[in-house]
Amino acid sequence: MSWFDSPPSSDAGVPESGGVCRDPTAPVVACRCATSLRIIGCHAVGVNGTIRLQAEADCSGGTFHWTSSSTRVTLTNADSSNLHIQAGAQPSTGRDAETITVQWTGYDCSSLSATINITVVCVVFSESAAQTYGYDDFDTPPDHTDDHVSVKKLAATVVHVVVSGGLNGNELRFSTSDVDKATVDPAPAQAAFDLTIHGLDQNKAETNLVASVVCHDAVEITRMYINVYRERVVRAVVSKIYDNRYAGTTLTYPNLDVASAQPLINPKAKAAVVRYEISDHSATGGATHVPYDLDGDGKLTWDIAASGGLEFNKLRDSFSSSDQRIVVVKDMVSRYYLSADAPLNATTITLRGITNNNFLVVGSSYPLGTGANLETVVVQSASKNSATVTLRSPLGCAHLTGEYLEFPAAGWSSNPIVIIEGTSTEEDIKWTFFHETGHIVNHFADLQAPANIMNFDQGWTDHRLRYKPQNRKYSPPGGTEIQWELIPRT
Ligand SMILES: [Zn+2]
Known part of the structure; x- marks a missing residue:
């Protein structure tokens, strides 16, 4: 008939x-x-x-x-x-x-x-438990029209489809808007099924999955988005480093199983068509001694204006690799050093080596000096490229050239990436491999998004990578980013 x-x-x-x-x-x-x-x-x-x-x-x-x-x-x-x-x-x-x-x-x-x-x-698309890559439902499960499924170039994934009303999938037409970007296999004679989507030879492309009535003019029933991406492979090598001269540098997890980070990270990374290959710099899987703690305070001392400075250079020079390097150390302090004496009652201080790297936040308070000279200063005004910082109140002590102001930082975008154990769990250290390489390799910003791996702190409820625009934590204010789309694909 x-x-x-x-x-x-x-x-x-x-x-x-x-x-x-x-x-x-x-x-x-x-x-x-x-x-x-x-x-x-x-x-x-x-x-x-x-x-x-x-x-x-x-x-x-x-x-x-x-x-x-x-x-x-x-x-x-x-x-x-x-x-x-x-x-x-x-x-x-x-x-x-x-x-x-x-x-x-x-x-x-x-x-x-x-x-x-x-x-x-009624045709409803949703994430399939058998999918190969990712699915972003935009946090609106009842509405699939804003959903995105990701698929690797020249590979396949599946989307779950439920047809209600009495017809089966094979009695409808499933297609893509651009047959040079993605194609779809015929649907089976079932009302609920997984539909296979093939990504074609595209590094980065978007098209639609369309359900239509089988009819003269193929009247559309509904649609969602398909994103085809070239897979991004992130190769990283991790060195766990301590300085055997100073007990404060001893790692809590010197035998952290680096290889086990890969099966932890990849099920989340694949949503954005990213795959990690992570290896341990140490053949034995243990920590490596590097005499980096030059001031013997048990911490990596980071000179912000020098993009690291002498102690970091010891870590940097301790191993080489063409892969993205990561070092894990026990703790770190980040400092700005005074380039001029600051007398008692002064309301400005001058920082050494500022070249667009003054990250002090107006209204925030920072410790300045040490010992009897230690005091807390509140920033009245500062700008990224200015060495001069104006304080809200006059200094209570005199400070000499070379004294420092401490800046709270969990890590810096460096090569190697430096990861601080601090009080993190072993698992959170592994997730931090994912987070910090996200900044360097995939150009992600820190987010205000606890369910996202790029959340600005480790208070994660999940470790996803999203197509849905995510709120940036820092700059620009109110800014968002689409993570899947930011990843370099060439
Ligand atoms: Zn970050």
């Missing part, structure tokens, strides 16, 4: 001019002019969608009138040969549940009627 057309309604058993027998089950209609009335159009419509039906009588002239007792559809233009059907929000209770009837009346008052049964279908 044709999907498109109702059987002709005409006199029973009388051969038409073409010699084809008429449908013996069709109603017998007495008519001097028209002998056949048929309906052309779709047999299904998506919820909240519209379709047209056309009635054709084999006689010119006459009038048409359409009716339906269905509560699922509304008929407009019902007194013409062209009917518009608006479906409501509810799918049919079963296949062909909505009956539409058209009556044709000739000028001689003869009449014919025909009926068509249609199905109001």
Whole structure:
């Protein structure tokens, strides 16, 4: 049986001019002019969608009138040969549940009627448990039209599909908007199934997955987004470092299992079509002694204006690799050093080596000096490229050139990346490999988003990478970023 057309309604058993027998089950209609009335159009419509039906009588002239007792559809233009059907929000209770009837009346008052049964279908896309890459539902599970599925270039993934209303997947049409970006396999004869999506030869491309009614003009039911990406492979090598001269540098997890970070990270990274290969610099998996603690305070001392400074240079020079290097140390302090003496009651201080790296925050307080000279200063004004910092209150002590102001930082975007154990758990250190390489390798910003690996601190509730725009923690204020799209793909 044709999907498109109702059987002709005409006199029973009388051969038409073409010699084809008429449908013996069709109603017998007495008519001097028209002998056949048929309906052309779709047999299904998506919820909240519209379709047209056309009635054709084999006689010119006459009038048409359409009716339906269905509560699922509304008929407009019902007194013409062209009917518009608006479906409501509810799918049919079963296949062909909505009956539409058209009556044709000739000028001689003869009449014919025909009926068509249609199905109001709802198609819902969602994440499949069997997917290969990622799925972002934009945190609006009832609305899939804003959803994005990711797929690797020249690879495949699946999207879960549920069709309600009474039809199966193979009775609808699933396609993509751009067949040079992604393609979709035919759907099976089931109402709930996984649909296979193939990414084509594209480094970075977006298209749509579209569900349509199988019909002359393939009326769209619904759609969602497909993102095709070249896989980003991040190779990192981790060195766990202590200085055997100073007990304060001893690591809590000297035997942290670096290789186990890979199966931890990759199930999250794959959502953005990223894959990590992480190795341990140490053949034995232990910590490496490097005499880096030059001032013997048990911490890595980071000279902010020098992009690290002498202690960091010891770590940097302790190993080489063409992969992204990561060092894990027990603790770190970050400092700005005074470039000039600051007398008692002064309201400004001058920092050494500032070249667009003054990160002091107006209104924030920082410790300045040591021992009897230690005091807390509050910044009144500062700018990124200015060595001069104005204080909210006059200094309570005199400070000499070379004294320092301490700045709270968990790590710096350096090569090697420096990760501080601090009081982190072993697992959070592994997640921090993911976070810190995210800054360097994938150009991600720190976020205000606890469920995202790029959340500005380790208070994670999840470690996802998202397509949905994420709120940046720092600059620009109110800024957002789409992580999947930021990742370099060439
Ligand atoms: Zn960060």
